Amino acid sequence: MRFGAIDIGTNAARLLIGEVLTNEKGSKFIKKISYTRIPLRLGVDVFDKGRIKTKKQIEFTKTIKAFKLISEVFEVTDLRACATSAMREAENGIEIQRQILKDTGVNIEIIDGAEEAKLIFSTFFLLDFDYTKPLVVVDVGGGSTEITIFKNGKIVSAKSFKIGTIRLLQGKVKDSVWGKVNEWISSNTDKSTSYQILGTGGNINKIHKLFGKEYMKAIYLDELNELLQDVEPLTVKQRMKTYNLKQDRADVIVPALTIYTRILSQLNAYKIYAPKIGLSDGIIYELYKRHI
Numbered sequence: 001m002r003f004g005a006i007d008i009g010t011n012a013a014r015l016l017i018g019e020v021l022t023n024e025k026g027s028k029f030i031k032k033i034s035y036t037r038i039p040l041r042l043g044v045d046v047f048d049k050g051r052i053k054t055k056k057q058i059e060f061t062k063t064i065k066a067f068k069l070i071s072e073v074f075e076v077t078d079l080r081a082c083a084t085s086a087m088r089e090a091e092n093g094i095e096i097q098r099q100i101l102k103d104t105g106v107n108i109e110i111i112d113g114a115e116e117a118k119l120i121f122s123t124f125f126l127l128d129f130d131y132t133k134p135l136v137v138v139d140v141g142g143g144s145t146e147i148t149i150f151k152n153g154k155i156v157s158a159k160s161f162k163i164g165t166i167r168l169l170q171g172k173v174k175d176s177v178w179g180k181v182n183e184w185i186s187s188n189t190d191k192s193t194s195y196q197i198l199g200t201g202g203n204i205n206k207i208h209k210l211f212g213k214e215y216m217k218a219i220y221l222d223e224l225n226e227l228l229q230d231v232e233p234l235t236v237k238q239r240m241k242t243y244n245l246k247q248d249r250a251d252v253i254v255p256a257l258t259i260y261t262r263i264l265s266q267l268n269a270y271k272i273y274a275p276k277i278g279l280s281d282g283i284i285y286e287l288y289k290r291h292i
Contacts, residue, residue: 001291002033004071005283006064006081008108010043010142010166011252012202013060015067016280017074020288028126030281034074038063039248042086043142043166051092060096064104078287081108082279084116085143085164113160117146119282120200125153126285127275129216134193136267139200139278140259142166142252147181147263149188149195157188165203168255178262185266197264197272203256206249208274218271221264228257 007014017034040060045052052060064081071079087093087110097108111119120139125131135150143164149157161181167173189195199219207227208219231239232254239250264272 001077001288002074003284003287004074004076004079005280006067006079007278007280007283008081008083008087010084010086010164011039011041011248013038013040013063014280015070016284017071017076018284020285030123030126030284034070036067036070041166041248042090043164046086046090047143047167047170047172052090052096057096061100061103064100064106068104068106077291079106080283080287081106082119082283083108083110085141088112089143113144113146114158116279117148117158119286120277120279121148123277123281123285124275134195135198136195137198137200138260138263140165140203140256141201145259147185159184163259165252165255165259168258169252181263182266189267191268195267195269197267197269199260199272199274200278203252204260204272204274205276206253207257210243216273216275218273221261221270224257224261224264228254228261231257
């Protein structure tokens with residue numbers, strides 16, 4: 001069975017078509033059949049004006065219509081759409097949700113940080129990774145960053161912070177929020193414990209690719225800091241040319257690197273892994289479990 005997952009984030013909207021298969025070892029994995037990404041940037045309106053403007057609403061509706069058509073072409077068994085930070089905070093988010101349902105037949109669920117984390121983590125245990133060791137997952141989006149701490153494969157602490165790449169780009173993150181991040185990490189982690197750090201989100205995946213790393217090979221903090229020093233002085237056009245980046249990735253790579261380096265430093269960690277899974281993978285897996 002094929003399933004469709006629509007992830008409506010602060011920076012982009014994504015459609016993943018996938019199916020859950022079993023490998024020769026008997027383990028489940030998600031086979032990605034089709035992936036479409038549209039740089040909607042809902043957060044630009046929301047973090048500046050508090051609402052999504054009419055022009056952006058039209059683009060949003062067209063995107064969902066296109067995603068639905070693609071899903072029909074691939075004959076998906078089920079389709080689920082989830083929206084995160086920007087839609088949560090938009091004062092007209094519910095109004096837009098209802099209008100898109102009316103116009104497209106697609107019901108967009110506006111989910112909170114806890115549900116977002118739950119969906120992402122539902123696929124973590126499909127990975128070939130040692131989850132008996134203490135683990136910290138850092139999910140960086142355009143509007144928020146979720147930090148989740150695992151011990152023995154179970155969540156012991158989790159927190160969502162209003163620090164994201166688009167927020168930083170627009171100068172909407174106060175120093176006090178960083179202070180809350182540092183305080184929470186200090187209160188919820190043990191400095192004598194060596195944590196494995198996993199990063200999720202499009203930015204860490206792109207950074208991993210820039211380094212030419214093999215799958216599940218760690219990125220080191222020194223490498224992140226060096227890359228930040230290299231890209232920060234460049235214009236967006238220079239970053240696009242030098243690193244072969246799309247415009248909507250070239251402008252947020254500095255905020256993304258800033259978030260990851262600051263959090264890694266606060267965690268006293270020197271490396272991070274990028275499993276290259278996210279919300280859309282979690283949606284696919286949850287749809288699969290719903291239908292078996």
